[in-house]
Every structure is written in C-alpha cells, then in structure tokens.
Amino acid sequence: MNRRKFLSCFTTVTAAVTLPSLRGAAASSAHLFADTDMLGVLHDSARCIGCRKCEAACQKVNADVLPSPDKLKSPEPSFYYRSVMDKKRHTDFQRFTVVNRYKIEDRLPVYRKFQCNHCIEPACASACFVKALRKTPEGPVIYSPDLCVGCRYCMIACPFYVPAYDYDNTWNPLIYKCTMCAPRLAKGLLPGCVESCPKEALTFGRRKELLQIARQRIVDNQGIYVDHIYGEYEVGGTCWLYLSPVPHKNLGQPEVGKTAPTDLTADILGTAGLAAGILTALLGATCLVSSRRNKKYPAGHDAGDDRGDEQ
Numbered sequence: 001m002n003r004r005k006f007l008s009c010f011t012t013v014t015a016a017v018t019l020p021s022l023r024g025a026a027a028s029s030a031h032l033f034a035d036t037d038m039l040g041v042l043h044d045s046a047r048c049i050g051c052r053k054c055e056a057a058c059q060k061v062n063a064d065v066l067p068s069p070d071k072l073k074s075p076e077p078s079f080y081y082r083s084v085m086d087k088k089r090h091t092d093f094q095r096f097t098v099v100n101r102y103k104i105e106d107r108l109p110v111y112r113k114f115q116c117n118h119c120i121e122p123a124c125a126s127a128c129f130v131k132a133l134r135k136t137p138e139g140p141v142i143y144s145p146d147l148c149v150g151c152r153y154c155m156i157a158c159p160f161y162v163p164a165y166d167y168d169n170t171w172n173p174l175i176y177k178c179t180m181c182a183p184r185l186a187k188g189l190l191p192g193c194v195e196s197c198p199k200e201a202l203t204f205g206r207r208k209e210l211l212q213i214a215r216q217r218i219v220d221n222q223g224i225y226v227d228h229i230y231g232e233y234e235v236g237g238t239c240w241l242y243l244s245p246v247p248h249k250n251l252g253q254p255e256v257g258k259t260a261p262t263d264l265t266a267d268i269l270g271t272a273g274l275a276a277g278i279l280t281a282l283l284g285a286t287c288l289v290s291s292r293r294n295k296k297y298p299a300g301h302d303a304g305d306d307r308g309d310e311q
Contacts (some may be wrong), residue, residue, distance in 0.1 A: 038139030236260025
C-alpha cells in the first residue's frame with residue numbers, strides 16, 4: 001500500500017468510527033422525553049415574598065456538594081438579609097439557586113427564583129460528549145462529576161447560562177448546577193426549595209398538572225398574571241415553569257424562542273467529531289511514515305546517498 005492510499009483509508013476509517021459515536025453522544029437526550037409526563041416545579045412570582053428560605057434550604061440539602069458557608073470565597077450575609085438583592089445575582093459554584101428582586105414601576109417589587117430550568121431537551125446534555133450531564137426520564141438534568149472532563153461546552157450551550165465552573169479549584173474543577181434534588185426525589189421527598197417555601201410560591205408535581213394549575217390561576221385571577229407561562233414552550237419546553245404578574249422579560253427571563261437547541265449542538269459536535277477523526281488520522285499517518293523513514297534511513301545516513309541507486 002502506498003502512502004497516499006494509506007492516508008485515504010486511515011482517514012476514512014477513523015472518521016467513520018469517530019463521527020457516529022460523537023453524534024450519538026451529542027444527541028443522547030434530544031427528542032427522547034418530550035412526550036413524557038416529567039416532574040417539575042412551578043414558580044409563582046405573584047406569591048413570592050423574597051424571603052430566601054429556598055436559598056437556605058438548597059445550601060443545606062446540598063451540603064455534600066456545595067462548599068460550606070465558612071469556606072465561601074465571597075460569603076454573603078445571613079439568608080435573612082435582603083440587602084444582597086440590591087444587585088442582580090447569578091448561580092455559581094457556591095450556589096445552586098438565588099432569588100433576585102426586580103423593581104417594577106408603579107408597583108411593589110417582584111421576586112424571581114433562578115436555578116437550572118431542566119429543559120426537556122437540554123442543550124447542556126447535548127453538548128456534553130462524555131455524558132457527564134444527562135436528562136433523566138423523571139425530569140431532572142443530573143451531573144456526574146466522575147465523567148466530566150472540564151471542557152465547559154455545557155456553559156456555552158445553555159441558553160440560560162446556568163452551569164457554573166469552579167475556577168478556584170486547581171486540582172479538581174467541576175461544573176455546578178441545580179439537579180432538582182434528584183437524590184431526594186428518588187427517596188420520595190420534595191426538592192429542598194419547594195419544601196421550605198412558606199407562601200407556596202413553589203409548586204412541585206407533574207409538568208402536565210403544573211401547566212393546568214398555572215392556566216387556572218391565570219383564568220381565576222384576571223389582571224394579576226400575564227397570560228404567559230414561561231417554560232411551556234421556551235427552547236422546546238422546560239420542567240421549571242414560571243408565572244408572573246409582569247412580562248417575564250422584566251424579570252430577567254431571556255427571550256430564547258421555542259426551538260430546542262439540541263439539533264444545533266448535535267451538528268456542531270458531529271462536525272467536531274469529523275475534524276477530530278481527520279486530525280487523528282493525519283497524526284497517526286505522520287507518525288507511521290516517520291517511523292518507517294527512520295528505519296530505512298538511520299541517524300547519520302543521508303537519504304540522498306541512495307538516490308543514485310534508485311535511479
């Protein structure tokens with residue numbers, strides 16, 4: 001086999017093996033659970049009083065994953081202080097959820113809880129080629145740190161900018177995000193935030209039932225809620241749903257459209273797989289050719305010495 005034929009065959013075989021495997025990983029969660037009656041949570045901003053008890057409960061039930069309050073790089077005041085809501089906050093490697101306060105003209109402040117929305121077809125899981133992030137049939141999007149390679153593709157893919165990375169941990173940096181308290185759900189318990197809410201601003205249940213509850217509240221309370229359940233159709237639907245007395249964009253909700261982004265991320269990773277396959281083939285071929293050349297022309301031997309013989 002000559003060199004050109006070898007390169008052609010090696011590239012074709014490597015790409016054929018690599019591309020389907022990465023495409024399969026990229027599309028692993030797409031279109032599988034869209035019709036499943038998954039679990040979810042409805043957040044009602046008209047009922048939320050910004051007490052932050054959900055934040056405190058989240059830190060408590062996830063104490064084995066999140067750093068303890070005394071080890072936080074930028075610790076916040078007690079959860080009873082509302083002054084932290086003077087500025088907009090985001091989830092990070094220290095917090096799975098935060099509550100933000102929005103001052104709306106001519107009305108009392110409105111509060112919104114922010115955490116992973118557990119998309120029906122999550123872009124983060126689609127972008128994760130090692131399946132460290134995975135959508136479960138029950139609803140939660142869970143994370144397996146032992147599989148994570150720290151590529152952070154999930155952070156780029158998420159339309160809500162939820163996955164957070166621990167840049168301060170040199171030895172074992174990981175991704176952090178809400179898992180809807182999946183371990184508690186497996187034991188028949190409520191998510192910590194839902195269990196702690198004193199005003200029933202958080203309702204846990206089957207997504208189909210939560211949508212019915214939300215629609216009924218809109219009908220029964222004319223003039224209280226905007227006629228839009230955020231998460232019903234956004235990015236193909238999410239398991240975390242929102243009711244609001246003001247337009248959702250006024251509460252920092254991004255306008256993301258109805259199309260699930262999983263197909264796009266699958267195509268991107270598929271292309272990356274092809275590129276990786278070609279690169280692997282080229283590197284392998286180069287090493288092989290170089291090895292054969294070294295055997296034919298040992299160190300100190302001039303290849304030109306044999307040209308006359310070849311001619």
